[in-house]
Amino acid sequence: MRASVELPATLPESLRVQLGQVLPNDPNLRRPASEAAGDGVLVRLGGHADYTTVTQKAALRACLRMPSGATLLIRMATGSGKSLIFQTATRWWREVSRDSLKPVSIVLVPTISLALDHERSSQAISGLETVRALTGDHSSEERNRVLLDFRQGNVPLLFVSPEMALGSLRESLRELSLPDQHPARPNAVRGKLAAVFIDEAHIVATWGRSFRPDLQRIPGLLRSLRAIDPEIRTVLLSATVDAETRELLRTGYVDRDGRWLEVAECMPRYEFDFVEHRFTDSISRDDEVLVLADVLPRPALLYTTEVEHAERLHQGLRRRGFERVRLFTGDTEPSERRRIVDDWRDGRVDLVIATSAFGMGIDQGDVRVVVHACLPESASRYYQEIGRAGRDGRQAFAVLCAAPDDFKLASRMAVGSTLTLDVAVERWLALLEGARRTEDDDPWSGMPQYRLDLRARGRHIANPRVGERNRVWNKSLLVQLQRYGALEIASSDDDSDGWVAVPRAGNDGLWDATTCKSFLTQIFGARAAEEERAREGIQAFKSAWRVRNDCRLRMIYHIVEAGAPELSACGRCAGCRRQQVAPPHHVATGGGGESLWPDSLSPPSATRLLELTETELARPVRWLDWLRGRGVEQIVVERRLASEIAALWSKVERDAGWVISWDLVETRSFRPMNVPTALVLSEKSGTELERLWRWGKRWNDRTHQVAWWVALRGTQIGTRSLQDEGAAGIQPPAHLPSEE
Numbered sequence: 158m159r160a161s162v163e164l165p166a167t168l169p170e171s172l173r174v175q176l177g178q179v180l181p182n183d184p185n186l187r188r189p190a191s192e193a194a195g196d197g198v199l200v201r202l203g204g205h206a207d208y209t210t211v212t213q214k215a216a217l218r219a220c221l222r223m224p225s226g227a228t229l230l231i232r233m234a235t236g237s238g239k240s241l242i243f244q245t246a247t248r249w250w251r252e253v254s255r256d257s258l259k260p261v262s263i264v265l266v267p268t269i270s271l272a273l274d275h276e277r278s279s280q281a282i283s284g285l286e287t288v289r290a291l292t293g294d295h296s297s298e299e300r301n302r303v304l305l306d307f308r309q310g311n312v313p314l315l316f317v318s319p320e321m322a323l324g325s326l327r328e329s330l331r332e333l334s335l336p337d338q339h340p341a342r343p344n345a346v347r348g349k350l351a352a353v354f355i356d357e358a359h360i361v362a363t364w365g366r367s368f369r370p371d372l373q374r375i376p377g378l379l380r381s382l383r384a385i386d387p388e389i390r391t392v393l394l395s396a397t398v399d400a401e402t403r404e405l406l407r408t409g410y411v412d413r414d415g416r417w418l419e420v421a422e423c424m425p426r427y428e429f430d431f432v433e434h435r436f437t438d439s440i441s442r443d444d445e446v447l448v449l450a451d452v453l454p455r456p457a458l459l460y461t462t463e464v465e466h467a468e469r470l471h472q473g474l475r476r477r478g479f480e481r482v483r484l485f486t487g488d489t490e491p492s493e494r495r496r497i498v499d500d501w502r503d504g505r506v507d508l509v510i511a512t513s514a515f516g517m518g519i520d521q522g523d524v525r526v527v528v529h530a531c532l533p534e535s536a537s538r539y540y541q542e543i544g545r546a547g548r549d550g551r552q553a554f555a556v557l558c559a560a561p562d563d564f565k566l567a568s569r570m571a572v573g574s575t576l577t578l579d580v581a582v583e584r585w586l587a588l589l590e591g592a593r594r595t596e597d598d599d600p601w602s603g604m605p606q607y608r609l610d611l612r613a614r615g616r617h618i619a620n621p622r623v624g625e626r627n628r629v630w631n632k633s634l635l636v637q638l639q640r641y642g643a644l645e646i647a648s649s650d651d652d653s654d655g656w657v658a659v660p661r662a663g664n665d666g667l668w669d670a671t672t673c674k675s676f677l678t679q680i681f682g683a684r685a686a687e688e689e690r691a692r693e694g695i696q697a698f699k700s701a702w703r704v705r706n707d708c709r710l711r712m713i714y715h716i717v718e719a720g721a722p723e724l725s726a727c728g729r730c731a732g733c734r735r736q737q738v739a740p741p742h743h744v745a746t747g748g749g750g751e752s753l754w755p756d757s758l759s760p761p762s763a764t765r766l767l768e769l770t771e772t773e774l775a776r777p778v779r780w781l782d783w784l785r786g787r788g789v790e791q792i793v794v795e796r797r798l799a800s801e802i803a804a805l806w807s808k809v810e811r812d813a814g815w816v817i818s819w820d821l822v823e824t825r826s827f828r829p830m831n832v833p834t835a836l837v838l839s840e841k842s843g844t845e846l847e848r849l850w851r852w853g854k855r856w857n858d859r860t861h862q863v864a865w866w867v868a869l870r871g872t873q874i875g876t877r878s879l880q881d882e883g884a885a886g887i888q889p890p891a892h893l894p895s896e897e
């Protein structure tokens with residue numbers, strides 16, 4: 158970045174003033190490192206010595222410890238390493254499996270660019286060289302070859318779109334879910350589906366409402382797979398999840414036993430300098446955005462809402478002599494998308510003009526600027542897109558250039574287009590008329606199942622040549638009915654003219670032609686309420702930009718993140734600058750360390766003391782091996798020893814090697830699991846030692862999981878030796894055997 162810039166005189170004065178305030182280079186790290194000590198499994202299978210945040214540590218622990226068939230929601234800030242979760246978890250399941258079948262995972266991603274980026278980054282990891290992404294630009298021959306490798310268990314991770322999983326991949330997923338020796342499982346299928354990961358899960362609510370309704374069918378796909386194998390896990394990944402989306406995800410993805418856990422960071426990113434300007438018209442806005450491209454740091458992203466608008470801006474930049482610029486929209490050909498992603502990652506491109514199709518989840522650390530030449534249709538989209546800058550923790554710029562028409566377009570996009578009640582009633586009656594009950598009832602609920610003919614046409618559809626469009630609208634109706642809890646789509650094969658649906662309890666009237674209209678009226682009332690909430694959401698987002706003297710970041714983050722705590726003002730937006738609010742001196746990071754699955758306690762055992770000499774303590778390889786041999790699964794230790802212990806533990810396959818530093822448990826940032834644990838004291842005396850001792854005693858009183866205290870010989874708590882503490886519940890001390 159440059160230390161100062163000369164701003165063109167043609168820019169509006171308020172924009173020039175703001176840019177003058179923020180453009181000088183800030184060399185300081187704005188998001189301090191908040192690493193947490195690694196575990197043995199991270200070092201061995203994840204390729205890192207430490208976690209980037211406490212949240213990442215908690216998320217991987219929750220994923221590896223999740224019960225079969227459960228659902229896990231992970232919310233971590235952009236750029237904090239969500240991909241490590243599915244990469245390491247899949248390797249772990251393959252390592253610990255003693256089955257003849259090889260565990261594999263599928264990752265559903267909303268964009269081609271994200272699939273390609275995940276493929277590229279994952280293939281660089283030892284043990285994941287054969288992971289693949291399947292996109293529309295693969296030939297049928299190549300697609301078949303990848304699917305064969307996946308079915309044989311040779312592709313540990315497969316990245317695909319939801320549409321592909323619901324279509325051409327569905328039969329392969331069904332076969333991978335079948336138990337070994339099942340007569341319907343082909344002999345060549347040696348993979349076993351362990352988990353379904355859904356990346357950027359927040360788009361299920363936003364894009365799934367109308368833009369890509371197939372996203373609402375993913376729960377039906379998962380339901381059908383779990384009907385075959387109830388042990389399939391589901392992991393939902395996102396940076397932020399608002400209250401409505403959280404409820405939608407929980408309703409759609411929780412298993413029949415209700416096993417659900419959330420690991421949430423709940424902390425915004427304070428790296429950004431915010432710049433904003435409302436132009437009087439779109440033409441002048443576009444002209445000045447082209448000028449801004451000359452002065453803003455790069456790499457940079459320029460976002461719009463409509464494809465045609467992105468194309469005009471791209472043409473304008475090319476006319477101004479920009480060569481290292483690319484256009485990426487929903488209309489971009491698959492092969493070109495791959496080239497753009499590769500060029501962007503390799504530094505051959507420093508400016509991309511895009512719609513929302515580009516950038517999601519792509520971990521490009523040095524992006525400095527995100528410009529919006531539009532008003533996004535939701536605070537969630539805006540926050541996700543600016544999050545593609547500043548992933549290295551350094552200064553980044555979020556520039557909003559809006560025009561009056563943007564507010565109307567955002568409102569229209571927020572609600573989307575849907576069926577009217579009258580048309581929905583007519584379509585449903587046509588579907589009911591052709592409904593046929595299946596031979597088998599739903600294996601989960603015991604409710605009857607009905608096959609609905611997607612070719613059914615209402616009386617108002619006179620033209621028989623509108624077949625495919627008619628099917629699409631019938632699908633849309635069924636997806637909406639599932640969204641609002643009226644039915645479950647148990648089978649939704651795109652190659653079939655019929656979908657199988659299961660009535661939800663309390664909705665019998667929907668399946669009666671004489672009463673269905675009143676039920677649909679209630680359902681569409683719920684839809685109207687959702688549309689109203691969408692309008693309120695975009696209105697709240699608009700208000701965040703209209704309020705003069707409040708923090709933009711704080712207002713927006715409270716819209717996009719359910720349960721966010723009270724936050725400090727950012728000190729770097731127009732509202733904060735007017736009030737002369739300084740940026741926070743300390744930014745808390747991490748969260749979710751308290752999240753644990755409600756598993757039962759391990760059997761309690763007598764607490765023992767392992768006494769060490771200072772020489773022995775300094776050589777953890779011996780006492781770690783000694784403790785492992787006595788059933789210890791988790792160690793709490795001083796931070797300076799934690800990474801060394803994790804590295805030593807990483808050499809033991811099929812052992813997670815859980816390591817926690819004392820600073821995390823003392824600050825309640827991270828809760829130990831209820832498993833046999835060793836607590837290591839590195840000092841002989843002092844107030845810190847006594848504090849750690851008291852914490853360990855309290856925790857053991859609740860859990861009875863302290864199998865071993867590890868301490869130096871002669872350690873004292875106050876005036877008493879640890880050996881004297883035998884009366885307080887510690888058995889006589891043990892010692893390491895002498896070395897031969």
